[in-house]
Amino acid sequence: MSSVDFWVGWLIAAGGFAIVLVLTAMPELGMLAAGAVAGALTAGVTDSLVAQVVVFAVVSTALILVVQPLARRARSGSPALSSGVDALIGRSAVVLVRVTGSGGRIRLAGEEWSARSLGEDDIYEPGSHVSVVEIDGATAVVM
Template sequence: MEIDAWVWWLIGAVGLGIPLVLTAMPEFGMLSAGAVAGAVVAALGGGVVAQVLVFAAVSVALIAVVRPIAARNSRGRPGLATGIDALKGRQAVVVERVDGSGGRIKLAGEIWSARALDSDTAFEPGQQVDVVEIDGATAVVM
C-alpha cells in the first residue's frame, strides 16, 4: 500500500507542530501551516516541485509577515508596575520641609519620609514634588 503525498505533508505538519507546543516558538507553527498548504497542493494533484514551492512560499510569507507583527505587539504592552515601582514618577505633596537630609511627604495617601535628590534644594510644605526613586523606606524627590 502506497501512501499519498498529501498524507506525508500532513505528517510533516504534525511533526512541525510538536516542537511548536514544546518550545513555544511560533516559527514552527508557520512551517506547519506551510506543510498543510503543501498537502492541499498534493491533494489537488500538483507535482512535487509545486508542493515544495507552495510549502516554501507560504512558510516564508508567514514568517516574514506574521513574526514582525507579533514581535511589535508583544513589545508594545507596558508591564504592570507594582510595589515601589508603581510609586516612581508619581507626584506627592510636601508635609514637612524636605531637603537633602530629610523631610516628609504625602504619597499615594500615606506619609513617607523623603529627601531631595539635589542636596542643595529644599521644598516647603504644600509644594508638589515628583518621586524619582524609592530608597529603602525613603522617597527621593525633585
C-alpha cells in the same frame, strides 16, 4: 503517486516539523508545519505537485515574514510591570511639610511618606509638587 499519497505525505511532513518544533523551540518550524498543512489541503484539491510546493513555499514564507517581526516586537517592546515601592519611582507627590536634604513629609499615592530632597541644598515648600526618584527604606527621595 496519487493525490491521496501526496496529501498524507504533506501531513507527515507537518507532523515532523511540529515534533522538531517542540524539541527545539524554533518557531519557524511551526510556520513550516502550517505551510505543509496548506500543501496537504492543496493536494486534496489538485494533483499538481508544482501547485502544492508553491502553496507550501508561499504560505511558509508569508508566515515567517509576518510573524517574526511581530514576535520580536512583542518580546522586546513591553516593559516589565513594577510593583510595590518600585512602582512609586517617577510618581508625582505633594509636599506636606517642608522637604530638605535632612527630611520632610509628602503625600504620595494617597499616603503620607517621610521624604528628603535629592540634593542637600534643595528645599521644597508645602504645596509644591515633586517627583520621586528613589525609595530609601521608608523615605522617598524627591526632586
